[in-house]
Amino acid sequence: MTADALRTPVPVVRGDTSLPAGYRHPHASEEARRIAEEGTILRVQVGSGVHGTSITGQDDRDEMGICLEPPAHVTGVARVPAGTGAESAMVEFEQYQRHTVWDRPGGLANRSGAGDLDVVVYSARKWARLALAGNPTVLLLLFVPDxxxxxRDEAGVELVxxxxxxxxxxxxxxxxxxxxAQRAAMTGGSGAHTNRPELVAVHGYDTKYAMHALRLGLxxxxLLTTxxxxxxxxxxxxxxxxAVRRGEVPFDEVVAAIDDAEQRLIGLRASTSIAAEPDRAWVDGWLHRSYLRHWARS
Incomplete structure (x- = not known):
């Protein structure tokens, strides 16, 4: 029996697709919110909580989704306002992005923390472009546990x-x-910066960046081997x-672990056992039939 035959079927999950109200951000207009809500085919948690690396009481909730926009935004040149109160400035719909921390004094300058929601819902076409290029952040959406x-609707099931x-x-x-990039930020490398000075003050380096660098390597x-x-x-x-995130692992040991993971990735990048390119033809077909089915139901 093949591995595909043994794999557990992916279920449809009917959930709440509502999103926080629009905001004064280029990707947070009310029209963009409506498009994202009505066209959502997949939305999941993607932050430290789903990785299992969160520290109790310290993390916000990160969610990512994919939506199918109306025909005028795909076959035409329709645009959406560049945020609330910006009806005269129009942009192409690519995503709806909203951080609830923006609602507090300080607005866009605020840093998300415990209890906050950061959510982005991409156009399926933009998400596919990023995923085909191998973007680790958007690929994660395909592997989140139920x-x-x-x-997750039928189009989302087929994608997963x-x-x-x-x-x-x-x-x-x-x-x-x-x-x-995460390693450079962790060590204060050229062009890097940290927005977590409290971690640097305690541990001498940004332990959250260190954890993410190693996680990405692992x-x-x-992904490339399985x-x-x-x-x-x-x-x-x-x-x-x-333990890395809590600063319990010596700096030199963390750097060595990250370097080892990087070398393994470099070796895999040159491996002939891994396809040079993703299956673009399948993705094109999935996008085409998913949009047509969505429009037929709208």
């Missing part, structure tokens, strides 16, 4: 069932790039990542 799924079609050497390059290796990302992160890696 318990962390907010909403075909997650393997996005695995390619391009993903290896993207994981390496994201890992390198998950990238898993075609999947296990969520939450498998043990003993999960416990080790949490």
């Amino acid at each position: 318990a962390e799924v907010v909403h 069932e075909n997650a393997h079609r996005f695995v390619s050497q391009l993903a290896a390059g993207r994981f390496i790039g994201y890992l390198s 998950q990238g290796v898993e 075609g999947r990302i296990t969520l939450p992160v498998r043990e003993p890696d999960r416990t080790y990542l949490r």
Whole structure:
């Protein structure tokens, strides 16, 4: 029996697709919110909570979704306002992005914390472009366990069932790039900055960036060797990542672990056992039939 035959069927999850009200942000107009809500096919939790690396009382909730926009935004040139109160400035609909922390004094300058919701719902076409390029952040949406799924309809099910079609050497390059950026921020490398000075003050470096750099390395290796990302992160890696985040692992040991994961990714990027390109033809077909079915029901 094949691995595909043994895989548990992906269920439809009918959930609440409502989103926080619009805001004065280029991707947060009320019209963009309506498009995202009405067209959502998949929405999940994607932050530290789903990785299993969160620290109690410290983390916000991050969600990501995919939506199918109306025909005028795909076959035409329709646009949406660039945020509330900006009806004269119009932008192409690519996503609805909203952080509830913006509602407090300080607005867009605020940093999300415990109890806040950060949510982004991408146009399916934009999400697909990012996923085909191997973007680690958007690929994660395909591997979230059912318990962390907010909403998933039939189009979302089909997408998740075909997650393997996005695995390619391009993903290896993207994981390496994201890992390198997190490592640079962790160590204060050239062009990097941290918005968590409290961690640097206590540990001498940004332990959250360190944890994310190592997590990206571990998950990238898993994706490229198995075609999947296990969520939450498998043990003993999960416990080790949490220890890194708490500053319990010596700096030199953390750097060595990140470097080792990076070298494994570099090796996998050159492996002939991994497809050079994702299955773009399948993705094109999925987008085409998903949009047509959605429009027929609207």
